[in-house]
Amino acid sequence: MKLLSNLFIPVLVLTIIIYGAKKKLNVYDSFLEGAKEGLPMVVNMFPPLLAMILGINIFTNSGLVNEMFQFLKPLFYMINVPLEILPIAVMRPLSGSFGLALLNDLYTLYGVDNYLSILASIIQGSSDTTLYIITLYFGTIGIQKIRYALWAGLLADLFTVILSLIIVPLFF
Amino acid sequence: MINKLWIFFIISGSIFLIINGKADVLNSQILSSGKTTLDLIMQIFPLLALWLGIMNIAKESGLLDKISKFISPLLSKIFPEIPKGHESLGLISSNIIANLFGLGNAATPFGLKAMESLQKLNPKKNEATRSMITFLVINTCGVTLVPTTIISLRMMHDSTDPTSIVMPCVIVTFLSLIIGLIIDRIFSRRYK
Numbered sequence: 001m002k003l004l005s006n007l008f009i010p011v012l013v014l015t016i017i018i019y020g021a022k023k024k025l026n027v028y029d030s031f032l033e034g035a036k037e038g039l040p041m042v043v044n045m046f047p048p049l050l051a052m053i054l055g056i057n058i059f060t061n062s063g064l065v066n067e068m069f070q071f072l073k074p075l076f077y078m079i080n081v082p083l084e085i086l087p088i089a090v091m092r093p094l095s096g097s098f099g100l101a102l103l104n105d106l107y108t109l110y111g112v113d114n115y116l117s118i119l120a121s122i123i124q125g126s127s128d129t130t131l132y133i134i135t136l137y138f139g140t141i142g143i144q145k146i147r148y149a150l151w152a153g154l155l156a157d158l159f160t161v162i163l164s165l166i167i168v169p170l171f172f
Numbered sequence: 173m174i175n176k177l178w179i180f181f182i183i184s185g186s187i188f189l190i191i192n193g194k195a196d197v198l199n200s201q202i203l204s205s206g207k208t209t210l211d212l213i214m215q216i217f218p219l220l221a222l223w224l225g226i227m228n229i230a231k232e233s234g235l236l237d238k239i240s241k242f243i244s245p246l247l248s249k250i251f252p253e254i255p256k257g258h259e260s261l262g263l264i265s266s267n268i269i270a271n272l273f274g275l276g277n278a279a280t281p282f283g284l285k286a287m288e289s290l291q292k293l294n295p296k297k298n299e300a301t302r303s304m305i306t307f308l309v310i311n312t313c314g315v316t317l318v319p320t321t322i323i324s325l326r327m328m329h330d331s332t333d334p335t336s337i338v339m340p341c342v343i344v345t346f347l348s349l350i351i352g353l354i355i356d357r358i359f360s361r362r363y364k
Contacts, residue, residue, distance in 0.1 A: 008273050016226055020233035027229050034228020038221030041284060042213050049212060054205040055181035061201050062185035063192070103325065112329035121337045125322040126345035128314030134174070137308060138300060140284055141291045145299040148359040150173050152305060153312040156352030163344045171340045
């Protein structure tokens, strides 16, 4: 799998360039033409990303989330869900780096091959940073009304957590 | 929607920090967010320009159209609103394939290009279309065969079997993708 991953990019780039050359396209000029679009794209994505990072940073570093979980603790004991994985489950859609930091903490605290660590890894590994993706993609092309995108994304994230709780015990 | 969420993040976080006497943390978070964003953009920019260049060769040589035509029958069930053989289908599939192989930094340029292409089909330029949201859900589900960052973090912590999480990850991510697409379809009917 690793070799396949390493070969993927070179093969892709070569195929595209050789195909272009075969079609008698000026591949060099074509490359420049495309690469030029990079700058306006990052200029467009800067303001929405800045706004989102400002909000997320204040929220995630406030400690509010931890406080909320202490309050919810008895409830989660009742339905037999380990409380330790909840910060990751909640933070995963909001911030990729914060989620990884939490995962790192779990590994250090419980050991990397502990059941809780594995469960959290699988939650982290089978989803993505929903809010970041919405901001990046819709912000860059100038979409303001996102309609049901956030709800659909977050609901799918919730199902990732539920599915992990069902499927991980079958493996470990 | 994003507006309300943003207000909630900033107000609740700020008040909580001030009450706990951590105004200095709040202060540094506000001032450092610009730098954090710039660092992120600096990571994205070089690879974005690179892949946009390569992608443009594929587009102008007609390779992308070929891929789009080939992939059309497969993707038209998921994206019924995109005309058959439209270039966005080729871009969407490039994004999905790059994600499958764990190549996040190639997937993002393809995804942005796909969104731009979908925007051309959009009658109301400031409002997300159904196809855009479907494509977004595919991305937020994080469909991948190799969760690279998790594996490397597990290796750093000397796991006895760092890749043991791959199989359950793949199962969970594909099941949640299917559920995500069903949710997306239900919502798209509700929001007409």
